[in-house]
Amino acid sequence: MLSRLSEWFWNERLWFPGDLGWADLENRDGLTYAKATDLWATLPIALAFLIIRQIFERTVAIRLATALGVKEKVRVQAAYNPTLESYFSITTKNPTQSEIVSLGKKTGYSERQIHRWFKRRRNEERPNQLKKFKEASWRFTFYLLAFIAGLAALIDKPWLYKMEEMWNGFPVLTLLPSQYWYYMIELGFYIALLFSVASDVKRKDFKEQIVHHVATILLISFSWCVNYIRAGTLIMLVHDSADYLLESAKMFNYAGWRKMCNYIFIVFAVIFIITRLIILPFWILHCTWVYPVTVYPPFFGYYFFNGLLFVLQCLHIFWAVLILRMAIKFLPGNNIVEDERSDREETDSEDEEEGEKDGRAPTKNGPVLNGYSPLNNNHHRKTE
Incomplete structure (x- = not known):
């Protein structure tokens, strides 16, 4: 059964036009062509990326965070209460008003104390600034180096300037060493990202990120197997051209350099829209479709190849909407960019504001819950 499935999957009529087939990609006369078996090399590369990332985040990223003045906000922990802890872990992290009233009867806490306990407990599970800075600095480093390497590999290639050239001689296109390493490293990096996504900071577009990583891995792998390498290198270069700017904007935001973050974000938004919503669909996708x-x-x-590209394009439109929503914050009176994908850390001062809206009179410093004083009145907004 497996042999039949393999035979069907690798059927030449599925992957090649006309009378062309796998035999046309056999090495000959000193010329090398892409092979599906080459992709096994991406697994040790992905493992190497996972190891290098751990070393990078514990050494380079930490020193960079110190140099930029990344400061971690002190969080007041929620006092341990077995009833509330059980409800938080098993039932819900965001109880309704009726549930809060019920919990108050069981614990003897006031509604405001229950609100504050759940806010503090939710904050304990949110990633800290240093963790997010280390992740951003790692991705920034890779995307920047990948963009520079990709540009160096393509700067003298004719299909960078005249995209129709990517199909000249297809599928018998000779594999260049620069193309081999560009592909293997990019694919290995995205496999590593997929492996580490469970431990990374989770955001509101978590599912979209998974779809993006899977579609990217399939797209890179498939384009390699059937020698769509020229188109693949252009697509990877377009994606790398803006990502490092976003990661650097995040880094400066975590460090509190708001103006620098905003300036970089503006440049990122412009490049993202030009590359993902103009160049990719109207130039590259037009040339592949x-x-x-x-x-x-x-x-x-x-x-199949163009279907994956359309999936990526839909994700680009989704993210472009988020980017434009964040760009609104650059209007007069808005000087902080908040990532639409991230939830904001809650503070006890917000609880005081809610109390005022409900007609409850807060004390000067708010109530004390089991020996813990409330957080000070500082709202913390963050760009992921």
Whole structure:
């Protein structure tokens, strides 16, 4: 059964147009072509990335955070209460008003004390600034180096300037060493990202991130197997051109450099929209969807490759909306960018404001819950 499935999966009629097939990609006359077996090299590369990341975050990222003055906000811990802790862990982290009243009867706490306990407990599970800074600095370093390496590998290639050249001679396209390493390193990095996503900071677009990583891995792998390498290198370069700017904006935001964060974010937003909403769909996607059918008849691989590109394009539109929503915060009176994907850390002062709205008269410093005084009146907003 497995042999039949393998035979069907690697059927030449699925992946190649006309009479072309895997035999056309056999090495000969000193020329090398991409092979599906080459992709096994990405697994040790992904493992190496996971190890290098741990070393980087514990050494370089820590020193960089200190140099930029990344400060961790002191959080007041919620006093241990078995009833509330059990309800928080098993039932819900965000109880309704009726549930708060019920918990108050069981614990003897006031409604405001219950509100404050759950806010403090939720804050304990939120990632701290240093963790987010280390993640951002790691991604910034990779994306910047990947963009520089990709630009160096493509700067002298004709298909960078005339995209129709990416299909000249397809699929018998010679593999260059720079293309090999560009592909293996990029694919290894995204595999490592997929492995580490469970331990990274989770955001509101967590599911979209998973879809993006899976679609990217499939897209890179497939384009390698059927020698869509020229198109693949262009797509990777376009994606790397803006990502390092976003990560650097996050780093400066965590360090409290608001103006620098905002300036970089503006540049990132412009480049993102140009590359992801203009160049990718109207140039590259046009050249992978419209132009090839003038050269050879469409086949399954053609539809599969472009289908993955359309999935990525939908995600780009989704993220562009979030970016534009954040850009609104640059209007007069708004000088802090808050990542629409992240939830904001709650403070006890917000509880005081809620009390005032409900007609409750707060004390000067608010109530004390089991020996813990409330947090000071500082609102903490963050760009992821």
